[in-house]
Amino acid sequence: MTDPGWSGPVAARGSTGKLLTAITVGQQSLTEALGVGVLIEEKMKSSLVTAIDLSLAYPDLVQVYSSLLAASDNHLEAFQRTLPTNETDDAP
Numbered sequence: 387m388t389d390p391g392w393s394g395p396v397a398a399r400g401s402t403g404k405l406l407t408a409i410t411v412g413q414q415s416l417t418e419a420l421g422v423g424v425l426i427e428e429k430m431k432s433s434l435v436t437a438i439d440l441s442l443a444y445p446d447l448v449q450v451y452s453s454l455l456a457a458s459d460n461h462l463e464a465f466q467r468t469l470p471t472n473e474t475d476d477a478p
Contacts (some may be wrong), residue, residue, distance in 0.1 A: 420469040429461035431455060 413419070434455040441447040 394444050417469070423465040423470065424462060427458050429464060430458045431462065434458060 434451050438448055438451045438455070441451060
């Protein structure tokens with residue numbers, strides 16, 4: 387999956403169209419879908435790290451963002467673990 391050109395947090399700078407492009411690509415095959423999952427989780431992690439940095443004065447927010455970051459790490463690992471073992475390239 388080629389990065390559709392995100393250059394910041396997933397929810398910023400008109401990236402909705404880029405996200406929709408990634409989702410459309412992900413519908414082409416299981417491999418592409420897994421690649422889109424990796425891409426989205428990488429972008430999500432970056433956004434969450436930024437949110438944590440901007441929220442240091444608010445411990446409750448830091449805790450929420452940290453929990454979301456841990457979940458995103460788990461999702462990313464699952465996509466990455468599954469991607470290389472994908473033997474078939476069937477449409478999802």
